[in-house]
Amino acid sequence: MIDILKKTSSDFFNKQGYPSKKLENWKFTSSKNLIKFVKQDSPDIVSRKIKTDESTLLFINGKLCLDTLENFKFKDNLEIQDLVNINDENVFAFSNTFSNDAMFNLGMSDFESGHYIKFKKNTTLENPVKIINFFGNNSSDCRITSFNIFHFEEGSQVSIIEKDINEGTPSFNLKLNKFICDDASNLKFGKYIEEKSDCHLLSYSYYEVGKDVCLNIDSMNKNSIFSKEFIEIDLNNTGSDAKVNILNLVKNEQHLDNNILINHNAEHCTSFQHVRNILDNKSTAVFNGKVIVAEGAQHTDSNQSNKNLLLSLDSTAFSNPQLEIYADDVSCGHGSTTGALDENSIFYLRARGIDQSSAQKMLIKAFAKEVIDEFSLSSVQDISEIALDSWING
Amino acid sequence: MIKIENLKASIDDKDILKGINLEIPAGEVHVIMGRNGSGKSTLANVIAGNETYEVDGGNITMETTDITEMSIENRALEGIFLCFQYPVAIPGVSMAYFLRSALNAHRKYQGKEEMDALEFLNKAKAILSELGLDDSFLKRSINDGFSGGEKKKSEILQLLTINPKLAVLDETDSGLDVDALRTVAKGVNKFKNENNSVLIITHYQRLLDYIKPDVVHLMIDGKIVKTGDMSLVEKVEKDGYSWLEK
Numbered sequence: 001m002i003d004i005l006k007k008t009s010s011d012f013f014n015k016q017g018y019p020s021k022k023l024e025n026w027k028f029t030s031s032k033n034l035i036k037f038v039k040q041d042s043p044d045i046v047s048r049k050i051k052t053d054e055s056t057l058l059f060i061n062g063k064l065c066l067d068t069l070e071n072f073k074f075k076d077n078l079e080i081q082d083l084v085n086i087n088d089e090n091v092f093a094f095s096n097t098f099s100n101d102a103m104f105n106l107g108m109s110d111f112e113s114g115h116y117i118k119f120k121k122n123t124t125l126e127n128p129v130k131i132i133n134f135f136g137n138n139s140s141d142c143r144i145t146s147f148n149i150f151h152f153e154e155g156s157q158v159s160i161i162e163k164d165i166n167e168g169t170p171s172f173n174l175k176l177n178k179f180i181c182d183d184a185s186n187l188k189f190g191k192y193i194e195e196k197s198d199c200h201l202l203s204y205s206y207y208e209v210g211k212d213v214c215l216n217i218d219s220m221n222k223n224s225i226f227s228k229e230f231i232e233i234d235l236n237n238t239g240s241d242a243k244v245n246i247l248n249l250v251k252n253e254q255h256l257d258n259n260i261l262i263n264h265n266a267e268h269c270t271s272f273q274h275v276r277n278i279l280d281n282k283s284t285a286v287f288n289g290k291v292i293v294a295e296g297a298q299h300t301d302s303n304q305s306n307k308n309l310l311l312s313l314d315s316t317a318f319s320n321p322q323l324e325i326y327a328d329d330v331s332c333g334h335g336s337t338t339g340a341l342d343e344n345s346i347f348y349l350r351a352r353g354i355d356q357s358s359a360q361k362m363l364i365k366a367f368a369k370e371v372i373d374e375f376s377l378s379s380v381q382d383i384s385e386i387a388l389d390s391w392i393n394g
Numbered sequence: 395m396i397k398i399e400n401l402k403a404s405i406d407d408k409d410i411l412k413g414i415n416l417e418i419p420a421g422e423v424h425v426i427m428g429r430n431g432s433g434k435s436t437l438a439n440v441i442a443g444n445e446t447y448e449v450d451g452g453n454i455t456m457e458t459t460d461i462t463e464m465s466i467e468n469r470a471l472e473g474i475f476l477c478f479q480y481p482v483a484i485p486g487v488s489m490a491y492f493l494r495s496a497l498n499a500h501r502k503y504q505g506k507e508e509m510d511a512l513e514f515l516n517k518a519k520a521i522l523s524e525l526g527l528d529d530s531f532l533k534r535s536i537n538d539g540f541s542g543g544e545k546k547k548s549e550i551l552q553l554l555t556i557n558p559k560l561a562v563l564d565e566t567d568s569g570l571d572v573d574a575l576r577t578v579a580k581g582v583n584k585f586k587n588e589n590n591s592v593l594i595i596t597h598y599q600r601l602l603d604y605i606k607p608d609v610v611h612l613m614i615d616g617k618i619v620k621t622g623d624m625s626l627v628e629k630v631e632k633d634g635y636s637w638l639e640k
Contacts, residue, residue, distance in 0.1 A: 345484050366485060
């Protein structure tokens, strides 16, 4: 199955090539920056070198380290298979948006190995699972691709905190993930990216959501030189709720792009997108948010919000919130704001004796806090506040 | 306490203040009344250092320090406190964090140690109680979702916490019901003593029924044209301002 998929994807990419700016999803982000990176066999890294604990699943260059599973305290709640051994085509099904994206197909044709990780029915974990994605290489301009599928069976309640660590020379990490959330499952997925190297990140995350599911995605991204993230959520059955809260901190000439598509395919579902970008220097941020309410998806309640705080005259934000509604009994809203710090607020704080720099920092923190407070995982909130402090004072 | 000499100020090349002279000694409450657009709020903002306005001439001296060119925050630290007519809402910054930051900025300026969280909370809660506000007020974001009355009480909470030398109340009585007006007045009366001063900018007599002024000034077209006692307020209530132009 996987070989057929890889061959099909390879043919697709070879026919399409790297996406041009004529495509809506790539309008403000050039794929030219990614062309120089070539697929290379990445060196093996001894997993012992990377600090983990008993709640950590370690992935090195996209491959699950099976030897770290021995100490994984939730291993009895998991079923893990190599993707090579999966023959159910539904497991590999992705949305049309992803299937028709050249870079997604490049990733599908590229990846060396991946896993299908299933959290068993009614699994309830008392602590979050930590996922560490370690990317390391010795050769420059290396493209590292990963593809893993996570399945949360009926009634499972799982929290995951994912962190990327990049070491070595500049690389391009192309990450493909699928999340299958069965009926009545509850997934809190927190992502924290704090880049310290010149790593380019392009990720595709597809969420297939069943009935009465509660899905929370929290994401904090700091200092990525280039990051483009696609999130697509299919709400396929009634009574489900999806919340996506993202905070991005960008400076210098960093470029960050969030593409979020939520498909309301069933009645009585709710969704919420909240993306805040804080931009300094010559950085750029892009928000492409879309909600599609299918015909018959009555009683949908959906809201999307994108707010951009520009700290520099040279920073740029592109915001494109969109709604497509094909049902007539829904509540949908969207909004976008872009602007500098409010001068009246700065005056107010300074008039109480707070110096200008502290007043500005206070307002930046306040802007970020409104989305941090929405994060579903307290540990992601804590990490984000610390990261924000160091970013502001850095 | 504060001495203003021949103060001239403009905004977008439009002259607003055209030579204000005003001296408020320690221990006194002064009132400025005037028509809309006469420059009252501009004067309050210029005293506080609002950089939207251009100071075109004159001096402002606080005790012995010339503050005319001083930054907004340094004026505040020197003892000037502006009770805003329209306090801004700042979502995401709690009242507790803001108040403690402001208080400790003053303490640091005065060479005192920063107040720890517990001591601060005790102090703030005592003031809240006097203003009839719940302790949960401190957890709320600055002025965010506050009613008109709560916004003005928030200003008085800040006034009593920071305890400045000069309080400038810019139409603090506007939009208040009788109960809230009494609470605000009670807060101002608690604040004032022989070592500090109060400048009240208002359109109405009703606040002055609770806070007795020592001196009343009437302002027309960017200038103080008449100074007197409480009888001036009664005349304005009765006859308006047109008699001043005759």
